[in-house]
Amino acid sequence: MTGPLEQAGPEMGQNLEARTQLDVYTWYSPYVHRVAWVLKLKGIDYEFVEENLKDPNKRSPLLLNCNPVYRKIPVLIHHGKPIVESLFIIEYIDDTWKDNPILPTDPYERAMARFWASFIDERLLEGSKRVLSVKGDQLKMETKQVSDAMEVLEGMLEGKKFFGGEKIGFLDIAFGWIAIWLGAIEEAVGVEFFNRRKLPLLETWKDKFKEFHVVKDSLYPTEKLVRFFTKYRHSQLKLAAKK
């Protein structure tokens, strides 16, 4: 999926489903999906503007203006002001549209939620990108790091339905890509992160998360993701071989 995402009037929001079905360049982006899940969860209408990320040297003037530092998507434009970085965008949305809050209100709980969300981005999101890009002993090491992080998450689900407790919250949204993307990465690389026996709570959470109404609509066939990650892996390994 893609960005920038622009909050807009109801007429523009009505086009959302059509636009998300048609997106071609960045449909795979977990960062964009997590923002879109929150916008949908809160019932916020928005215009979805797609960015073609194929050529790293070609970025739209809109993206370059909105995110001159990282030149990455997603970006949320609200009242003409851009907000970047998916987790910050989600916090901004939660602070601005108060219905269906997803972050805890308690300051300590909020700080912890931020801590775990950044743990997940570093250890799991970046970790699984590294898994896709290496072979041999390095692959074993990176796979173990991701599996260890999964075990930490399993422990956090003890006695809970969702990471947010009884209902889906900030961490479920931040971790959500795991439920959808990680299995496809396992298949593309031929490794195992999700061991049903070792991680039964995460397995149950994964199934429940995928059933959640805002998530259900955004799922892609696993084969499409596996094909995407296989291609990505080949290009990364080819690049590494040239170095």
Ligand SMILES: N[C@@H](CCC(=O)N[C@@H](CS)C(=O)NCC(=O)O)C(=O)O
């Ligand atoms: N930490 C950022 C990561 C965003 C990110 O990596 N976006 C990718 C798409 S999945 C991107 O824009 N890549 C373009 C590039 O690196 O040039 C976030 O949470 O929003």
